[in-house]
Amino acid sequence: MSIPIEDQSAHRPDERPATSAATFLNQVKRMWQGESGLGPILFGLLALIIYFEVRSSVFLSAGNITNLFIQSTIFILLGMAEIWVLLMGDIDLSVGFSAGIGGAVAVILTSTQHNWPFWIALPLGLVACTLVSAVWGVMVIRLRLPSFIVTLAGQIGLAGVLLYLINSQGNSGGSLPVQEKVLYYLVWGNLTPVATWIVIMVSVVLLSWTILRSDQRRRTAGLDEKPLWLAFAKVGLLVVAGVLLALIFNTNRSTFTTLNGMPFAIPIDLGVLAGGTYILTKTRAGRYIYAIGGNVEAARRAGINVNRYRLLAFTLSGFTTGIAGLLYVSRLNGISTGIEGGTYVLYAVAAAVIGGTSLFGGRGKMIHAVIGGLVVATIGNGMALINVSASGLYIVTALVLLAAVTVDSVARRGNSTNR
Amino acid sequence: MTSTPESPSSEMSETTSASSGDSGVRVVEAEHLLSLCGISKDFGPVQALRDVDLDVPVGQVTALIGDNGAGKTVLIKTISGIYPPSSGHIFWKGREIHPHTPRDSAELGIATVYQDLALCDNLDIVQNMYLGREETRFGQLDEIKMELATKELLKDLAVSTVKSVRQLVASLSGGQRQAIAVARAVMRDSELVIMDEPTAALGVSQTAQVLELVRQLASRGIAVILISHNLNDVFSVADRIAVLHLGYLVSQGPVSNYDRSSAVEMLTTGASSRVHPTPPLAG
């Protein structure tokens, strides 16, 4: 349809031909501010890494980097769990203890006492966490209670349930060991060096293919506002990162025996990241979760079944929490009543926010939890290496969190495009 | 629901029988796409709508006018399925409907531009345009198709002040946001387009564009309900006028039954000394 009325301003060309240097600068600026929104925080992470490497020569050793990835796993996974609810403007304060319960279920069922096969016990751990989050979701949605309060009560209640579970296993002394190999290997098992190369290269190729193909599709459709070199630059970065990671993981980390290859935990992280990102960016469900977080009334009026998608997000959060729980018990080789579920929640939220996810809903990405989780783990790891006391660790983490939110809100002021 | 089903159905048969010879004070059009019969809406003690009867014919622009708080927005939200009516009946093409959700009304072919625009600030223009009915390809969102169609539509509507359709709606001016909201309602092939003050934030030329668009919709056989406080706009595009006053529909009829002063009198006092197309009903 066309409108005969001529609006003179309407036909003014709004994009003047720009010089290629200006385009380049513009692109760099966009990459810094918008695009993934990760510019400032990646810079911060780099600064941290350089600082710790200068202070301690072991920091960038292959062994320590691998260790760092393993340490960050819990923050990354719980951060991703948190992002599902943060995106809708909700929060889940119970993920720490919920993860503990999921882990405990797996530990207990696979113990020599019960002896369930891992392929039933581990999924049941996931189911437990998913159900917990679904219950919070139903209470938040149906009873219209604030998620902050529901999950705060949930945190306290789940701490009790966890205590009960652990103590119900006879004379446990407050902790239960992992007695199932598969559960133990989730974190402590390693791919062989060859498998490491294969997994990394397959991921790099798949991701590169996705990037180049979507760029090419946009180009053939005439939507090529981004220069071609950007897509190739991304692919180049991916390849470099992949090769570096493979080399790091395949370096022997032990002085006594041979210990190399990528820990299983890392492909698990990557799988959760890929799955979450896919749902959020490529499916209707993801789009609706963003819409609900942005303007719930607009989402409702657009015909979206708001309750259904809110519940879905809670459920996905619970499922991710369950994975975090399994990896948590695997890394600690057991579950104890001393689990600091409350602290983990705060680090999970911090990881998400440091990465760039908003606490008020509508803005965030799964990758934020990865970057934020790495930052949190880097601080802990580096501070331990340079022998800073726990008090210093807490204070520095707090400062980084504050700095991240500040940089984030300042950097985003100029950001207006979505692509 | 307090009223019996007989009264609206007899009303409907009366409507169809009257359609053959349309003489008399209350002109009954041949085809009513939408008819409201005795619609009331209470919010606790607040009676926002009281026994409203309204007919919306095909291919015509029905202007809904009334003072602030008269109940215009509540009335169109009742039609759009946001607020179910406390009592009364809604007929769509002669059949009673019960829209409980915005999706129900959208499926019937009713598109609404809300007064508050109902856009998601954190999403871009394309995502807002397609919100709730995204195009997919093998189960994945088909961003390219949606982006191309959005560009095309905005070009057709001469909304060319936006730099990129991938701009976040948060970064748009008030008028641009309004243009996007209108474009979104127009995009789906609806049979009834409801616009709640679509020109409130627009400049002179954009207002003219929206009004022209309204005329075009009507000429293509689409029914339009237009809410506006600007009587110039109303008299330039409307075929029919309906006046709400404190929740009562005090008058409706062809635009020729009204002039500016009678309209003003009616929407401020609820009655006119000069025209009485339909007498106001007592509560």
Ligand SMILES: Nc1ncnc2c1ncn2[C@@H]1O[C@H](COP(=O)(O)OP(=O)(O)OP(=O)(O)O)[C@@H](O)[C@H]1O
């Ligand atoms: N959700 C609600 N709860 C309670 N009262 C409401 C609600 N929505 C509207 N009302 C009341 O109903 C009456 C009609 O409101 P409405 O929004 O329909 O006015 P309007 O005619 O659209 O006015 P305006 O021209 O200012 O947009 C007002 O008195 C308002 O306070």
Ligand SMILES: [Mg+2]
């Ligand atoms: Mg209104």
